[in-house]
Amino acid sequence: MAEAVRHDKTARQLRLLSDALDSGRLGPVRRLVNTLSPAEIGNLLESLPPGKREVVWGLVDAEDDGEVLVHVGDEVRESLLADMDPDEIVAAVEDLDIDDLADLVEDLPDTVIDEVLKSMDRENRERLEQVLSYDEDTAGRLMNPDVVTVRADTTVDVVLRYLRLRGELPEHTDHLYVVSRRHQYIGRIxxxxxxxxxxxxxxxxxxxxEQAAIDVDESANEVARQFSDHDWLSAPVVDDNNILLGRITIDDVVDIIRDQAEHQALSAAGLDEDDDMFSPVPRAVRRRVVWLAVNMVTAFIASSVVGQFEATIEKIVALAVLMPIVAGMGGNAGTQVLALMVRGLALGQVGASNVRTLLWKEIRVALLNGLLLGTVVGSVAWAWFHDPRLGLVIGSALTLNFCVAALTGVLAPLTLKRMNLDPALAGGVILTAMTDTLGFLSFLGLATLILLK
Amino acid sequence: MAEAVRHDKTARQLRLLSDALDSGRLGPVRRLVNTLSPAEIGNLLESLPPGKREVVWGLVDAEDDGEVLVHVGDEVRESLLADMDPDEIVAAVEDLDIDDLADLVEDLPDTVIDEVLKSMDRENRERLEQVLSYDEDTAGRLMNPDVVTVRADTTVDVVLRYLRLRGELPEHTDHLYVVSRRHQYIGRIxxxxxxxxxxxxxxxxxxxxEQAAIDVDESANEVARQFSDHDWLSAPVVDDNNILLGRITIDDVVDIIRDQAEHQALSAAGLDEDDDMFSPVPRAVRRRVVWLAVNMVTAFIASSVVGQFEATIEKIVALAVLMPIVAGMGGNAGTQVLALMVRGLALGQVGASNVRTLLWKEIRVALLNGLLLGTVVGSVAWAWFHDPRLGLVIGSALTLNFCVAALTGVLAPLTLKRMNLDPALAGGVILTAMTDTLGFLSFLGLATLILLK
Known part of the structure; x- marks a missing residue:
């Protein structure tokens, strides 16, 4: 129910907008679009097919252009930038915060980057260059160098006078940082x-x-973990010498968490979270075909196992009818284990110290599920093909395949992680390869041994 | 790489702790545990098998008990509460913020709830009762009634004097709220x-x-969307008469976003994000067997289709060898479409206004992928079984099944959503049922028509 309410709001805006677009009345579209926040406009642009997308993009207030570009995926951003001339791009991005600008800059044409750098004052240019000098997905790249610092040997009154003189604080400032004469981080107020x-x-x-500063080389994921484990709203970033370089704020962390979640959901299907839902067909095909081709290879391996048992199947065609059940249900059982492991690994809850306990638990669950569902499947098979031995074969094969699924579901993601590969991406492919291949092998193998003797 | 660094930190703590536990030296374990934040302790407890979990729970500082209970899943919480006597529970939870307490209270034994209510002063008791009067997963349940308000007809100086007199502000206060004489929300400072x-x-x-207040009945998901679309750190909550009731802070929103993501990842495998990784085996079996049984039914439906073609398979055993390829690859192609749709629906990016464009795009992608991979699969089948017509049959069946996958991948989640069912949960089951059943039907059907004539 809650889910439903949620999309309804965005989907309603989308429908209103779409109706207005279809009717060709651009005035109402412009008014509607410009009541939205940049993130909402970004979301709407992502959901519009090319054509309509360009029309709406042209109606967005120029002053929101930069923020909207920050809030869309890489591929949609590319399509929006393609619609702007260099002057427009420079005007759109020059007022962005340094961290947002750093996020955008690599997608900009080289000539535009030069223009943007020229339009900045020296201090901001140096700050941008500093942020860009850190690796993507590190604290250095997330931080904003715009920080208000005070000294320890003063009083509240002096600080208040300083702040009144200074005027506005950077967005989302909840603490001032106290630094030493050499700009080393001491603490926060x-x-x-x-x-x-x-x-x-x-x-x-x-x-x-008490709040430890974040090291500038810390990974973005570790930064996100610390923020959510400590309920921080912002945190200081320092270098190896404890010199204060900037601060990271929770809004950027929320984006990391969302991106991680999308990445996990989409990479399991061999997709990238930065892809445009409305990518041109040839591009979408090119992207998807690679993952499908990998799955094709594992499908052929599984079939080649079936091929070894042609003689058996020729004699008992019922085996061909029933074999997809063993493979498919094994895959389903493995998917459950894999989903638990991928989450456990992402949260750091699974490691060498508890994997044995976990594996043993999963094997017992597999055996019990095999006993339960194997009995059901076996009985149906017996009744269907009037052969109790066939029921025995499929029940045993199913139980065996559940155990294969438990083993693969636990060990494949762990091994992938140790090899620095993404468990969410490759785990499912390996799992299906195992449960298909070994599912066919155990079912047809047992059938050959028991039914043909 | 970044992923690896991230778990390494938590996994390292886990290993250290596990080693210390195994050696039986509880002193170092206690010291280690109590350097962690409540969320980190919660994470560690989740990753410990029962037995070790109870030992470590006994070593946690009593003053952290309440916060730790807030930070674990429902099932682990239950196991931790089972280890505490009523007095300990009352002591642990009585100092929690109202919103956290509201989150916990339904898991507490009734006698303990009475004790907790008795230990609170009247104001807090009334606040708790108010929060509990709202539905779970609404703004009312997320809000904290502890808010600092000021009046509009005063000056900065007066407010400063009031704040100095008041002392500490509630955690994560970034704005004061301005209210009318009747406590209606006017704006924020x-x-x-x-x-x-x-x-x-x-x-x-x-x-x-400018910041609109959140309606107390708004769904938690909609609250999360607004926070992330507007980069809010906190937001006021009002009732129908615009009376200020409390405020929601970003830390709770981060939890919602994480829960949503876990829910999406796990429900696709028929699991619940609140389950304990180390659930007792009978409980784990009970939970998983339902989803597996549903998949068993669809597997039998698919096999019954194969059963219709026993005569065909008896004559051409190669069909039994190749048929899993058509079904499996169709499932893979559908998984990609489904993953895009589930995300699109969660973000509100897919609706009646663009589903046709999307469907048409996906059908074209399916046709092109069918042409490409169908040619590869067909050629391999031809070479393997020395029959060009078999290649033609499997290539065509694959293309057809890709189209089935595209149709189901787009329409199943939309239909589920319209029926107020969770597309992430049931989408995959429906998809596999369709691609298996229609994959077998198109392959074996075409084979019967073309190869047996």
Whole structure:
């Protein structure tokens, strides 16, 4: 129900917009679009087929262009940038925060990058170059160098006067950072603390030095984990010498968490979260065909196992009728184990110390499920083909295949992770290959041994 | 690579802890555990098998107990609560924030709930009862009623004096809310604005009245969408009469986003995100067997189609060898379409206005992929069984099945959503049923028509 309410809102906007577009009245479309936040506009653009997408993009307020570009996937961004001339792009991106700009800059044409750099003042240019010098998916790339710092040997009153002089604080500032003379990170002061203490209070009484700073080389995923484990809204980023370089805010972390989730869901189907839902057909084909071809190879391997038993099948055609059940149900059981493992690995909950307990548990679950469902499947097979031995064969093969599924479901993702491969991407392919191949082998093998003797 | 670093940290803690536990030295375990945040302790407890889990739970500082309980899944929570006596539970939960307590309270034994309510002062008890009066998964249930409000007809100076008198602000306060005499929500004031403006500035000059308040009945998913679309850190919650009831903070929203993602990943395998990785075997079997049984039924339906073609297979055993390829690859192609649709629906990007364009695109992708991979599969089949007509049959059947996969992948999740069912849960089952059944039918049907004539 809740799910339903949720899409309904976005889907309603989409429908309204689509109707207005179809009617050709662009005035209402423009008004509708410009009541939305940049993220919402990005979402709408992603959901529009090319053609309509360009029309709506042309109606977005120029001042929102930059933020909208930040909020769409790489492929849609490319299509939007293709519609803009260099001047428009420069105007759109020059006012972005440094971290957002760093995120965009590599998708821009080289000539535009030069223009953007020229349009920035020296300080911002240096900051951008610094952020870009860190690897993608690290804290350095996520941070915003725009930070308000104070010194420890002062009072609330002095800080308040400084802040009033300074005017606006950077977006999402919840703490000021206290640094040493050499700009080393000492601790942080909550804005709330400044507001709730008397003007005469010395700053060093308000310092919270418990929050460890994030290392600039920390991975984005580890940053996300720390934020959600500690309920941080922002965190300081430092280099090896503890020099304060910038800060990361929760809004960027929310984006990482969403991206991770999308990546996990889509990579299991061999897809990329940055792809456009409306990619041109040849491009979509090119992307999908690789993963399908890998699955084709494993399908041929499984068939070649069936091929070894042609003589058996020729004698008992019922085997051909029943064999997909063993393979398919094994795959289903394995999918359950794999889903648990992929989550466990993503949360760091599975490792060398508990994998044996987990494997043993999964084997027992597989044996019990095999006993239960094997009995059902075996009885149906017996009744269908009037042969109790066939029931015995399929029941045993199913139980065996459940055990194969448990073993593969636990060990494949662990092994992939150890090889620095993505368990979500390759786990399913390996699992199906195993449960198909060994499912056919155990069923047809047992049948040959028991039924043909 | 980044992924690897991430688990490594948590997995390392897990290994250290596990080694210390195995050696029986509880002192180091206690020290190690109590350097962690409650969320990290929760994560560790989730990753420990029962037995070890109870030992470590006994070593957690009593003052962290409540927060740890908030940070674990329902089933693990139940196992932890089972280890505590009522007094311990009351002591653990009585200091929690109202929204966290509301989250826990339904898992507590009735006698404990009474004790907890008795231990609270009247104001907090009323607040808890109010929060509990809203449906689960609504804004009302997520909100914390502890909010700092100010009036519009005053100055920065007066507010500062009030805040100094008041002392600490509730956690994650980034705005004060401005309310009318009747406690109606008017707007918000950033803490940053109070710090950067002169004491004499009238409050009504600083009010930001652009942020719409969240309706108390709004669904949790819609709340999460609004937070991430607008980069909010917190938002006010109001009732139908615009009376301010509380506020929701980003840390709760991050939890919702994580839960949604886990739910999507696990429900596709018929699992629940609140299950314990180390559930007792009988319980795990009970849970998994239902989903497997549903898949068993669809597998039997697919086999019954194969059963219709026993006579054909008896004459051409090669068909039994090749038929899993058509069914399996069709399933894979459909999985890709389904993954895109489930994401599109979750983001509200797919609706009546663009489903036709999408379907037409997917059909074209399916036809092209069918042409490409159908040619490969057909050629291999021809070479393997020395029959060009067999190649033609399997190539055509594969293309047909890709189209079935595209149709089902687009339409099944849409239809499920319209029926208020979860597309992530049931989509895969329906998809496999279709691609297996129609894959076998088209392959064996075409073979009967073409090869046996």
């Amino acid at each position: 909550a804005l709330a603390a400044l507001l709730t203490h008397e003007p005469g209070t010395p700053i060093n009484k308000l310092i919270d030095d | 950033a803490l940053a604005a109070l710090l950067t403006h002169e004491p004499g500035t009238p409050i009504n000059k600083l009010i930001d009245d």
